[in-house]
Amino acid sequence: MxxxxxxxxxxxxxxxxxxxxxxxxxxxxxxxxxxxxxxxxxxxxxxxxxxxxxxxxxxxxxxxxxxxxxxxxxxxxxxxxxxxxxxxxxxxxxxxxxxxxxxxxxxxxxxxxxxxxxxxxxxxxxxxxxxxxxxxxxxxxxxxxxxxxxxxxxxxxxxxxxxxTTDDRDPEARAAGWVYFVATHVGTLALFAFFAVLYEATGSLGLDALPAGSATLGVTTTLFLLGLVGFGLKAGIMPLHVWLPGAHAAAPSHVSAVLSGVVLKTGIYGLARMTSMLPDPPVFWGGLVLTLGVISGVAGVVFAIAQHDLKRLLAYHSIENVGIIVMGLGLAMLGRSMGRPDWIALGLGGAILHVWNHSFFKSLLFFSAGSVIHQIHTREIDRMGGLARTMPITAVMFLCGAVAICGLPPLNGFVSELLVYLGLLRTLGPADGSSAAGAAFAAPALALIGALAAACFVKVFGAVFLGSPREARAHTAHESPRAMLIPMAILAAVCIGVGLLPSVAAPLLDGASRAWTSGWGGTARSLQEVAPLWWVSGMSAGVWIGAAACVYALRRRVRPREIARVGTWDCGYAAPSARMQYSASSLAQLLVGIFGWIVHPREHGPHVRGLFPRPGKYHSHVHDVVLDEWILPAMRWIAGQTMRMRVLQTGRIQVYILYILGALVALILSIVPVLDLLGRLVTQ
Amino acid sequence: MIDTIVQVVLLLVMPPLLLGVIVKTKAAFAGRVGAPLLQSYYDIIKLFRKGSVLSGTTTWVFLAGPAVTAVAVVLAGLVVPMGGQPAPIRFAGDLILFAYLLALGRFFTTLAALDTGSSFEGMGAAREVTFACLAEPAMFFGLLALARLTGGLSLSGLFGGQVLEAWTSAAPTMVLVLGGFFIVLLVENSRIPFDDPNTHLELTMIHEVMVLDHGGPALGTVLYGAAVKLFVLAAIVVRLAMPAWTDDPLLRWPVFAGSMLLVAVLIGVIESIMARLRLPLVPNLLMGACVLTAFGFVLVLGATS
Structure with a gap:
C-alpha cells in the first residue's frame, strides 16, 4: 500500500x-x-x-x-x-x-x-x-x-x-460548447504552466505547502497569477466568466445545476488549495482577490437583471455568488498576510459555507427552473407567468431558492453572507489602525449585491410564477413528477436546515480552516468563537415561527369573510389581457438604465410617426460585454491578421515540396557549423 | 428587564401614532383641523373587522406578503437600541440582520404586489426594489463609519454610549451620516420627496400602489407593518441626533417617545414644504445620500488610521 x-x-x-x-x-x-x-x-x-x-x-x-x-x-x-x-x-x-x-x-x-x-x-x-x-x-x-x-x-x-453539447443538433448548444471548450483549455494551459513552474521551483508536483522562504516572491507571484487565471476561468470570476452563461443555458437543467453548483466550485477549491500552499503571501494578493470578488459580484448580478432567458439569468447569478465566495477567500488571504486568525476564520468559513449554500440553492433553482422549462418548452421569462397555480410545489421550491440566494434570513444564504460581512467589519477595528480598513469598502458592495439580487429574484419569481399566464402553455402546465420534486425537496430542506442550525456545519468549516492554515503553520480560530451562530439560529427560528403564526392568523381572519373574487383592479379598463401585465423586462428597466454603463443594453424599437402609427415591434437585448465586445473582436482581429499567412498556402504540391526542401536545408545548416567551415575555407 | 418590556411595548403600540402626528402636522400647515391623532389606530382596527375582496389572480403569496413583512419589521425593531438603552436582542453582526430583515419584508411586499398581475403594482414593485438598491449602500456606509468610530459590531454598540464621543471627535462624519440616515428613513418609508402617500394617481406612486389590491385585514397588516418600519428607522435617527441620554428610567422613556414624535413632526414639515420629486430624479438624490455617508466613512478612515 x-x-x-x-x-x-x-x-x-x-x-x-x-x-x-x-x-x-x-x-x-x-x-x-x-x-x-x-x-x-x-x-x-x-x-x-x-x-x-x-x-x-x-x-x-x-x-x-x-x-x-x-x-x-x-x-x-x-x-x-x-x-x-x-x-x-x-x-x-x-x-x-x-x-x-x-x-x-x-x-x-x-x-x-x-x-x-x-x-x-x-x-x-x-x-x-x-x-x-x-x-x-x-x-x-x-x-x-x-x-x-x-x-x-x-x-x-x-x-x-x-x-x-448534449443536444448537439442545436447550433446554440454547439456554439456554447465551443466557447466553453476554448475557455477551459486556456485555463488548463495556465495550470500546466503552474505545475511546470512549481516543479521547477520545488522539484515536486505534489499539492503540498511550500516551506517559507523556499521560493522567491517573483516565483510565488508567478504561481499565484497562473493559478488565479487557471482556477479563475473555471470558477467564472469576472472577467474570466465568458464561457459560463452560454454553457449553463444550453445544457440540460440538471447538468446546469451541476455545472453551476459544483463544477465552478472546483475552481474555488483550486484557489483555496493554491493559496494554502504558497508561502508568505504579500497583502496585494488578498487585495487583488477581494477586488475581483467585488467586481464579479456586482457585475454578475447587474448582468443577471438584464437577462430574458431564465437559465442565462441563473448563470449570471453564479458569477455573482462566486464573487461573494472569492471576497471571503480574499479576506482570509488578507488575514493570513496580516496575521489575523479571526479574519481567516470568518473569511474562509464564510467562503466555504457559501460554496455549500450556493451549491444547494443554485441547484434547487436550476431544478425548479428545469421543471418549469420541461412544461413550458421555453426559457423566455416573458412568456411564462401564473405558474404558481398549475405548479404549486415547484413554485414553493423556487421561492425557497430565491430567498436563499438573496441572502435573506431565515435561510442558509444569510448565514454565509453574515460571516463574510462580519469578517469585513472586523477589518475596521479602530485599535489596530491597519491599512486593511480599505477592505471594508467591500461591505457596502455586498449590500448592493444583496439588494440587486433581491430585485432580480422579485422580477423572476413575479414574472414566472405570479400574475396570469402569458401564453397558452402556461395554462396547461402540470406539476412535475415525484422523481423531480424529491431532489428539490431534499435541497430545500438542506437550505432550511443550514439556515436554522449553522452550528452543525461549523466543525466541517473549522476543519477546512485548520487544513488551510496547517500548510504554513498558522493558527486557526474556531468559527463558534468569532461568529454568533447560535444567535442566528434563534433569529431564524423567530422568523419562521413569527411568519408562520402571522400568515396563519391573517388567513384565518381573511378566508371566512371573503366577500368576492374579482379581477385585479385595472382602473375600470374594459378589456384587460394577460399580455398587459408588467413584464420581467419592464420590471428590470429602471435598474438596467441605471447600470447601463456596465451592461450596454441595446434596444430596437419601432419608429413611431404620425397620428396612426403602424404596428411595430420592440426588442431589447443585453449581450455579454466581455465576450462580445472585448474577446470576440480581439479574436477576429487576430484571425484577420493571420489571414496574411495564407499567401504561403498556394495549394500547389511543388511549392510544398520546396518548403520541405527549404526546411531541410535550414535544419542541416543549423546542425553543421557552416560559419566555422567557411572561416576555415577562407583562412586556408 | 423593565426597559426591555417598555421597548417591546412601545415598538408594538406606538408606531401608528407617528402616522397620526405626521398627518396632523400637515393639516396644521394647510390650515385644516385634520384627522384625530389616533386615526391610524381606528383605521387599522376597522380594517381588521372588514371582509375581503380578493383578486382572482392571486395565490397564497398575496396574503403572505403583508404578514411576513410585518413580522420582519417587528423583529428588526428588536435589535435596534431605543431610549438610550441596549436593544433586547444584540449580538455581533446584528446590524446585518437588521438590514436583511428589512430586505426580507421588501421582498415579500413586492412579491405580493406582483401576485395581482397588475401593471400598476408592477411599477410600484419595480420602483421599490430599484430605490432599495441605492438606499442599501447608503445605509451600510453610514453603519461602517459608526463601526469605525465606536468599534462596535452590533447596533447596540454602534448606537450606544460612544455616540457622544463620536460627536465630539468626528462631528463632520456624524452630520453626514445623520443626513444620510434621514434620507434613507424617508425613502424606506416612501415619504415625500420620494413618494407621496396621499397622491390619487396610481401611475406615480411607489408603496401605496403596491398595496392597491389589498383590503380588509390584509391592508390593516400592511399599514401596521409600514408604521413599525417608520418607527424603527426613526429610532435610529433619534439615537444619532441625541447622543446624550439621561440615566433616570422614569425620564428616559418619555424623552424617547417625545423625540420620536418630533421626528414625525419633522417629516410632516418636510412633506408640507416640499413637493414630490419627479421619478427620474429620485435615483440622483439617493446616490447623493450614498455619497454623503461614503464621504463620512472616508473621513473617519483618514482621521484615525
Whole structure:
C-alpha cells in the first residue's frame, strides 16, 4: 500500500470509500450504453449506481471529518511522472459534501427530466458523461499529485463539454460548447504552466505547502497569477466568466445545476488549495482577490437583471455568488498576510459555507427552473407567468431558492453572507489602525449585491410564477413528477436546515480552516468563537415561527369573510389581457438604465410617426460585454491578421515540396557549423 | 428587564401614532383641523373587522406578503437600541440582520404586489426594489463609519454610549451620516420627496400602489407593518441626533417617545414644504445620500488610521 502506514480503520475508510465512490459513479452511465435507446432500465440503473456511489463517497468524507487529520494513500503507477496520491484533509472534506450530494440528486432528477423515452438519441450519452464528470469531481478534490489532479481536471472539463453539447443538433448548444471548450483549455494551459513552474521551483508536483522562504516572491507571484487565471476561468470570476452563461443555458437543467453548483466550485477549491500552499503571501494578493470578488459580484448580478432567458439569468447569478465566495477567500488571504486568525476564520468559513449554500440553492433553482422549462418548452421569462397555480410545489421550491440566494434570513444564504460581512467589519477595528480598513469598502458592495439580487429574484419569481399566464402553455402546465420534486425537496430542506442550525456545519468549516492554515503553520480560530451562530439560529427560528403564526392568523381572519373574487383592479379598463401585465423586462428597466454603463443594453424599437402609427415591434437585448465586445473582436482581429499567412498556402504540391526542401536545408545548416567551415575555407 | 418590556411595548403600540402626528402636522400647515391623532389606530382596527375582496389572480403569496413583512419589521425593531438603552436582542453582526430583515419584508411586499398581475403594482414593485438598491449602500456606509468610530459590531454598540464621543471627535462624519440616515428613513418609508402617500394617481406612486389590491385585514397588516418600519428607522435617527441620554428610567422613556414624535413632526414639515420629486430624479438624490455617508466613512478612515 502507501508510504504512510494506515493508522486505523477510520483512515482506511476515509480514503477507500471515496475511491470506491469514484469508480461506481464513473461507471454509472456505462450499463445504459448496452441497453436499447428507449429502454427505461438504463436511466434507473445509472441513477441507482450514482446514488450508491455517492453514499459511499459521502460516508468516506464524514469518516475523515469525524476521525480528524488527513487520511492519505500513495501508490506508484506506470507513468514516468507523478503517482497515484490521494488525501482527504479538512479542506477536501468540506468541498466533497456538495460535490457528492448535488450530482447525485441531479442524476435522480435527470431520470424524468431527460428520460430515454423523450430523448432516445442523447440520453445514453448524457448519462455516460454525467457519471464521468461526477467521478472526476471527487477525484480532483482528493488528488494530491499534480499529474493526477490535471488528469481528473481534464476528465471533468471534457465530460462537461459533451454534457453542454448534449443536444448537439442545436447550433446554440454547439456554439456554447465551443466557447466553453476554448475557455477551459486556456485555463488548463495556465495550470500546466503552474505545475511546470512549481516543479521547477520545488522539484515536486505534489499539492503540498511550500516551506517559507523556499521560493522567491517573483516565483510565488508567478504561481499565484497562473493559478488565479487557471482556477479563475473555471470558477467564472469576472472577467474570466465568458464561457459560463452560454454553457449553463444550453445544457440540460440538471447538468446546469451541476455545472453551476459544483463544477465552478472546483475552481474555488483550486484557489483555496493554491493559496494554502504558497508561502508568505504579500497583502496585494488578498487585495487583488477581494477586488475581483467585488467586481464579479456586482457585475454578475447587474448582468443577471438584464437577462430574458431564465437559465442565462441563473448563470449570471453564479458569477455573482462566486464573487461573494472569492471576497471571503480574499479576506482570509488578507488575514493570513496580516496575521489575523479571526479574519481567516470568518473569511474562509464564510467562503466555504457559501460554496455549500450556493451549491444547494443554485441547484434547487436550476431544478425548479428545469421543471418549469420541461412544461413550458421555453426559457423566455416573458412568456411564462401564473405558474404558481398549475405548479404549486415547484413554485414553493423556487421561492425557497430565491430567498436563499438573496441572502435573506431565515435561510442558509444569510448565514454565509453574515460571516463574510462580519469578517469585513472586523477589518475596521479602530485599535489596530491597519491599512486593511480599505477592505471594508467591500461591505457596502455586498449590500448592493444583496439588494440587486433581491430585485432580480422579485422580477423572476413575479414574472414566472405570479400574475396570469402569458401564453397558452402556461395554462396547461402540470406539476412535475415525484422523481423531480424529491431532489428539490431534499435541497430545500438542506437550505432550511443550514439556515436554522449553522452550528452543525461549523466543525466541517473549522476543519477546512485548520487544513488551510496547517500548510504554513498558522493558527486557526474556531468559527463558534468569532461568529454568533447560535444567535442566528434563534433569529431564524423567530422568523419562521413569527411568519408562520402571522400568515396563519391573517388567513384565518381573511378566508371566512371573503366577500368576492374579482379581477385585479385595472382602473375600470374594459378589456384587460394577460399580455398587459408588467413584464420581467419592464420590471428590470429602471435598474438596467441605471447600470447601463456596465451592461450596454441595446434596444430596437419601432419608429413611431404620425397620428396612426403602424404596428411595430420592440426588442431589447443585453449581450455579454466581455465576450462580445472585448474577446470576440480581439479574436477576429487576430484571425484577420493571420489571414496574411495564407499567401504561403498556394495549394500547389511543388511549392510544398520546396518548403520541405527549404526546411531541410535550414535544419542541416543549423546542425553543421557552416560559419566555422567557411572561416576555415577562407583562412586556408 | 423593565426597559426591555417598555421597548417591546412601545415598538408594538406606538408606531401608528407617528402616522397620526405626521398627518396632523400637515393639516396644521394647510390650515385644516385634520384627522384625530389616533386615526391610524381606528383605521387599522376597522380594517381588521372588514371582509375581503380578493383578486382572482392571486395565490397564497398575496396574503403572505403583508404578514411576513410585518413580522420582519417587528423583529428588526428588536435589535435596534431605543431610549438610550441596549436593544433586547444584540449580538455581533446584528446590524446585518437588521438590514436583511428589512430586505426580507421588501421582498415579500413586492412579491405580493406582483401576485395581482397588475401593471400598476408592477411599477410600484419595480420602483421599490430599484430605490432599495441605492438606499442599501447608503445605509451600510453610514453603519461602517459608526463601526469605525465606536468599534462596535452590533447596533447596540454602534448606537450606544460612544455616540457622544463620536460627536465630539468626528462631528463632520456624524452630520453626514445623520443626513444620510434621514434620507434613507424617508425613502424606506416612501415619504415625500420620494413618494407621496396621499397622491390619487396610481401611475406615480411607489408603496401605496403596491398595496392597491389589498383590503380588509390584509391592508390593516400592511399599514401596521409600514408604521413599525417608520418607527424603527426613526429610532435610529433619534439615537444619532441625541447622543446624550439621561440615566433616570422614569425620564428616559418619555424623552424617547417625545423625540420620536418630533421626528414625525419633522417629516410632516418636510412633506408640507416640499413637493414630490419627479421619478427620474429620485435615483440622483439617493446616490447623493450614498455619497454623503461614503464621504463620512472616508473621513473617519483618514482621521484615525
Amino acid at each position: 502507501g508510504d504512510e502506514p494506515a493508522e486505523s480503520l477510520a483512515w482506511v475508510l476515509a480514503v477507500w470509500l471515496p475511491l470506491v465512490g469514484v469508480i461506481v459513479i464513473g461507471a454509472s452511465g456505462l450499463p445504459g450504453l448496452f441497453l436499447r435507446r428507449d429502454s427505461a432500465a438504463g436511466e434507473r440503473v445509472s441513477a441507482t449506481l450514482h446514488v450508491l456511489g455517492a453514499a459511499a463517497a459521502l460516508a468516506g468524507a464524514i469518516v475523515s471529518v469525524v476521525a480528524g487529520g488527513a487520511a492519505s494513500l500513495n501508490v506508484a503507477w506506470g507513468l514516468p511522472i507523478g503517482s497515484f496520491r490521494v488525501e482527504v484533509d479538512g479542506l477536501s472534506a468540506a468541498f466533497l459534501v456538495p460535490l457528492i450530494l448535488v450530482p447525485a440528486l441531479g442524476s435522480v432528477f435527470g431520470v424524468r427530466y431527460w428520460s430515454q423515452r423523450e430523448h432516445p438519441r442523447s440520453g445514453r450519452k448524457l448519462r455516460a458523461f454525467y457519471g464521468v464528470l461526477a467521478a472526476s469531481l471527487i477525484l480532483l478534490t482528493i488528488a494530491r499529485d499534480g499529474v493526477l489532479f490535471l488528469l481528473s481536471w481534464e476528465g471533468m472539463a471534457l465530460s462537461a463539454y459533451f454534457l453542454v
